[in-house]
Amino acid sequence: MSILIDKNTKVITQGITGATGLFHAQGARDYGTLMVGGVTPGKGGTSIDGFPIFDTVEEAVKVTGASASVIYVPPIGAADAILEAVDAGIELVICITEGVPVLDMVKVREYMKGTKSRLVGPNCPGVITPGQCKIGIMPGYIHKPGPVGVVSRSGTLTYEAVWQLTTRDIGQTTCVGIGGDPVNGTDFVDCLKMFEADPETKAVIMIGEIGGDAEEQAAKFARDHMTKPVAAFIAGATAPAGKRMGHAGAIISGGKGDAASKKAFLRECGISVADSPADMAVALLKIWQP
Amino acid sequence: MNIHEYQAKAILRNFGIPVPEGHVVYNGNAARDWARRLGDGPWAVKAQIHAGGRGKGGGVKIAKTADEVKKFAREMFGMTLVTHQTGPEGKVVKRVLIEKACNIADEFYISLLVDRTTDKVTFMASAEGGMDIEEVAAKTPEKLFFEAVDPTLGMTAFQARKIAFKLGFAMPQVKQAVPLFMNLYKAFVEADCSMLEINPLVLTKEGELLCLDAKLNFDENALFRHVRIRDLRDYDEEDAMEIEASQYDLSYIALDGNIGCLVNGAGLAMATMDIIKHTGGEPANFLDVGGGATIERVTEAFKIILSDKKVEGILVNIFGGIMKCDVIATGVIEAAKQVGVKVPLVVRLEGTNVALGKKMLAESGLNIVSADGMADAAEKIVKAVKAAKG
Numbered sequence: 001m002s003i004l005i006d007k008n009t010k011v012i013t014q015g016i017t018g019a020t021g022l023f024h025a026q027g028a029r030d031y032g033t034l035m036v037g038g039v040t041p042g043k044g045g046t047s048i049d050g051f052p053i054f055d056t057v058e059e060a061v062k063v064t065g066a067s068a069s070v071i072y073v074p075p076i077g078a079a080d081a082i083l084e085a086v087d088a089g090i091e092l093v094i095c096i097t098e099g100v101p102v103l104d105m106v107k108v109r110e111y112m113k114g115t116k117s118r119l120v121g122p123n124c125p126g127v128i129t130p131g132q133c134k135i136g137i138m139p140g141y142i143h144k145p146g147p148v149g150v151v152s153r154s155g156t157l158t159y160e161a162v163w164q165l166t167t168r169d170i171g172q173t174t175c176v177g178i179g180g181d182p183v184n185g186t187d188f189v190d191c192l193k194m195f196e197a198d199p200e201t202k203a204v205i206m207i208g209e210i211g212g213d214a215e216e217q218a219a220k221f222a223r224d225h226m227t228k229p230v231a232a233f234i235a236g237a238t239a240p241a242g243k244r245m246g247h248a249g250a251i252i253s254g255g256k257g258d259a260a261s262k263k264a265f266l267r268e269c270g271i272s273v274a275d276s277p278a279d280m281a282v283a284l285l286k287i288w289q290p
Numbered sequence: 291m292n293i294h295e296y297q298a299k300a301i302l303r304n305f306g307i308p309v310p311e312g313h314v315v316y317n318g319n320a321a322r323d324w325a326r327r328l329g330d331g332p333w334a335v336k337a338q339i340h341a342g343g344r345g346k347g348g349g350v351k352i353a354k355t356a357d358e359v360k361k362f363a364r365e366m367f368g369m370t371l372v373t374h375q376t377g378p379e380g381k382v383v384k385r386v387l388i389e390k391a392c393n394i395a396d397e398f399y400i401s402l403l404v405d406r407t408t409d410k411v412t413f414m415a416s417a418e419g420g421m422d423i424e425e426v427a428a429k430t431p432e433k434l435f436f437e438a439v440d441p442t443l444g445m446t447a448f449q450a451r452k453i454a455f456k457l458g459f460a461m462p463q464v465k466q467a468v469p470l471f472m473n474l475y476k477a478f479v480e481a482d483c484s485m486l487e488i489n490p491l492v493l494t495k496e497g498e499l500l501c502l503d504a505k506l507n508f509d510e511n512a513l514f515r516h517v518r519i520r521d522l523r524d525y526d527e528e529d530a531m532e533i534e535a536s537q538y539d540l541s542y543i544a545l546d547g548n549i550g551c552l553v554n555g556a557g558l559a560m561a562t563m564d565i566i567k568h569t570g571g572e573p574a575n576f577l578d579v580g581g582g583a584t585i586e587r588v589t590e591a592f593k594i595i596l597s598d599k600k601v602e603g604i605l606v607n608i609f610g611g612i613m614k615c616d617v618i619a620t621g622v623i624e625a626a627k628q629v630g631v632k633v634p635l636v637v638r639l640e641g642t643n644v645a646l647g648k649k650m651l652a653e654s655g656l657n658i659v660s661a662d663g664m665a666d667a668a669e670k671i672v673k674a675v676k677a678a679k680g
Contacts, residue, residue, distance in 0.1 A: 075511060098580075101512035102404050103441075103482055109409040110441045139610060139641050154557020156609040160664065163609070163640060180556060182406040209557055212406045235560040238567045239576070240545065259564075276568045277561035278665035 002129040002174045003149065003194040003201070004092055004120075005068060009133050012066040013038040014057065014073055014081045017048055021072035024096075024137050025051060028070075031134040036064035057088040068092040070126065070135050078122060079104035086117040093185070094135050095121035105183040112185070119185025125155035125177035136177065138162075146171015147290060149195035151188055152207035153180050153214070157235060157277065161205050164281035170290050173201040180209065188218035196226050203229045203288040205280055206271075210236030211257045219269035231272040231284035234262045291508045292340040293522045296387045298504040301519075305477040307470055309501045312389030314338065321363035324388045325356040331391070335362040338385040340527040342505070343373035349383065352391055359388060384526060392500060397490035398457055399423055400471070402478045405438065411478060413437040413445065413471065415453045419490035445475035459493075466499045481519060482512035531594055538590040540579055547572025549671055550595035550604040550633075552588075554579050554618075562607045565664050571672035574601045588621025589628065596629050603634040603675035605667055610641025619647040623654045634674035635659065638667035 011028070015021040016038025026049060029035040037052040037060055044055030054060035057069065069090045073081040078097040085093040100122045112119060120127055126136015130143035142159055144166045152158035158177050165172060176191050178184060188206060195201045204226075208215035215234060222230045237259035263273050274283035299309040312334075313324045325333045333356075337349035344350050349371045353359040363386045372380035397419030405412040415435045418426045426433055435456045437449045450471035454464040478486045485507040492502045513520045525533055535542030541556065545563070549571045553559035556578045563573035575598065579591050595601055608618045622637060638661040639647045651658050659674065661667035 076514060099511045101482055101515075102484065102509050103411070103479060103512065106404060106409060106411060106441050142641070152557070154555060154561075156553075156555030157557035157561050159609045159641065160558060160561070182404060183409045207557070209560065214406070233561070235557050235564060238545075238563040238573055239560055240543075276665065277558075277565050278663060278668075 001198050001200040002132065003191070003198050004118075004127050004174060004176065005129050005133040005135060007032070007132040008034070009068050009092075009135075010034045010036045010064060010066040011068045011070060011133075011135055012036060012057070012060045012064060013051070014069055014071045014085065016040055016051055016053060016072075017043055018072055018074075022048060024070075024072065027140070028134050028136075031140040032131075033133045033135060036066050057084045057090065061088045061090065066090070068094065068135060071095040071097055071122075073097060075099040075101065079108050082108050082119060082122075083111055086112055086115050086119075090117055093117055093119045094124070094126050095119065095185075096124060096126060096137055097121070098123045100181065102181070102183055105181065109183060109185075120176060121179040121181075121184060123181045123184070124179030125158060127174065127176050129174045130172050138175070138177070142166055143175065144171040146173070147200065147202035148172050148284070149191070149198070149201040149204045150175040150207070151191040151195070151204065152177055153209045154207060154235060157207050157233075160277060161207055161233070161280040164278075165205070168281055168285075170281065173198060182212065188214050189221045192218055192221050192226060192230070196228055201228065202290070203231070203284055205284055206230055206232045207280070208232060208234045208262065210234065210239055210259050210262070213257065215262050216265050219266045219271055222271060223269035229272070229284070229288040231274065231280065231287065232266050233274045233277055233280045233283070234259045234266070235277065291510055291513065291520075291523055292527065293506055293508070293519070294338045294340065294385065294524065295336065295504060296338060296385070297522050298506040299501070301481060301506065302474075302477055302501060302504055305473045305480075307473050307477065307501060308466075308499060309504065310334070310389040310392060312387050314385050314387050315363065316385060317367065318360045318364035321386060321388050322356045322360035325353070325359040328388065328390050331355060331359075333359050334387075334389040334391045335359055335366065336387040336389065337366045337369070337371055337383040338387055339371055339376070339381040339383060340524070341371075341373050341375035341381060343375055344371060347371045347373045349373070363388070381527065392492065392502070393495035394492045394502075395495045396493040397502075398493070399426070400474065400488040400491050402474060402483070402486045404484065408438045410438040410441065411475065413439060413449070413453060413475065415457055417457050419492070423489065439475060444479070445472045447472065462497060463493060463499060470499055481506070482509045482516060483507060484509045531597065535577070535591070535594050538587045540577060540587060540591050540594070542591075542594055543576040544598065545573050545575050546600075547574045548600050548602040549675060550574045550577075550598065550601040552577050552579060552591050552595060552604065552606045554608050554610070558607065558609060562605065562664070562668075565668040566605065566672065569665075569668040569672045571668070571675065574598055585617060585621045585624060588618060589625040592622065592625030593629050596631065596633075601633060602678060603671050604631070604636070605671040606635070606637040606639075607664065607667060608639050608641070610639070610643065614643045615639040615641055615647030616643045616650060619650040622651065622658070623656065626654075626656050631656070634671065634678055636661050636667050636671040636674065638662070638664065
């Protein structure tokens, strides 16, 4: 078991004829993911490196039976690509694109209400169930199948946490990069809920950032509804207030959302918090043994 | 992206939102001439910098005569205004706004922003106008009113009325407030703002609502569809190195420490700053080279870090995802050759093509210390910088 994706997940790539889209579609296929095709308007009926291309997501779904889509479309068309995937009934839409306008995402969120689709991202590395299915830009080899669920707002910091686990011979059920944007599809609580329900997942590492209160909401959920141990790290303890650190989401404003208050609250909720990013796996091992 | 108050007011005026009549000037004589053209005094003379709290620092004055407008404006040009938002170094005044002053009967606070909890644009209002809104939120949260706006409907008339009545407006003001609030929402959405703040919205003694101050912040990710707004960017108001970095799609923020950081990914970049501090050092900057960094961008990143004279050591921390370690290695070597690295340099590489990247660094003939893992990297650079200082 795992969450969101497994070896049977069929995936299409929106924006497959772009250099980034093709590169990562090939990488995912090499990893063993069922990459069944791609969508680029105007190139339907052709193929690229063995991937059949379709003009629309609707057509791609009809022909390939894909239930997941990964989006590498540039920011100007990314929100539209998400809407198209949702309209076509795709269950899991993963948007890798960085730089999507926030107000586009506000509309997307509204449109998605009541649909059966789940969005991960935008501005995220994607989702991987090690040994089974990789959808996104993460390097596959750092992962290993096992019992820990990983959820993170940051891309490369997720790799860091995964690497700390793998080098200690501890594998992962599924790793989810939810993305660093202020308005996104899947949040920490959604992932914690799925990890709690997944029998294979025995413990969770959550990697947060300064800004907003998503980590606090997740901590409350863990305290009230989870039986599995959770460890965490919050990036941005040294960030000056009011400055935007790359992610639009990572802004401390009005004294709320800073690293110190987040860490304190997480600890109150029974989460093992690492003070150093080098100690994310160590923080988990303090409260849980594989 | 920020713009000046006078630019924000011009945008709002285009949406039919009431703002005082005024004009921006660049010298004292123009200030006097424009005061006369605007009609009878008194006039407000307002220094234009990208920061709030200008009044307390002497950046806002009321003049009774046109000659006084000239005098105040002249005093403001070239002055370094220090407010709680400028930092200790302050900002130099180069533009001044001349406006017709008004008779204030009451002041209110209005803002719009994207609320990440509801994923909607939220209209925020308070009868505590002119005050620091963070303080109102902290001390008297019951005096703040919120309306989340449905993105498909936009701000509705009933929502605008609800806010207006909560602010205690009488019916004549409610009638003015409804289109005003709806137009503020329209401006926010059509200009892709990340924040719109009117503080204060005033009620004049004549019974008119007027946006006396206006602050607009724009979503940088949406500037591609707002060429005219992008042109309003005032580079004088921004950090020179941050501008330089943005030209190469690098995300850079200068800090006060002495250890430069070059990292891929915003989260890992913040974590790298955190671990330097945790290990007893001080980070000199935040720098995210991004995912699709080219050799040119990495080279420029290095130059930018090295141009900060406070930097006494550099930590490169790369976990390759999209980015391959050999690309980073090439960038580091190129930059080191072009700029000449005289400070200790610790490089931690992990991810795609790591072996090749490490090999290239080792064979480069440069004085590079290789590290395994973040903790090791932080310890090595902190130690090296301390050793170099003696």
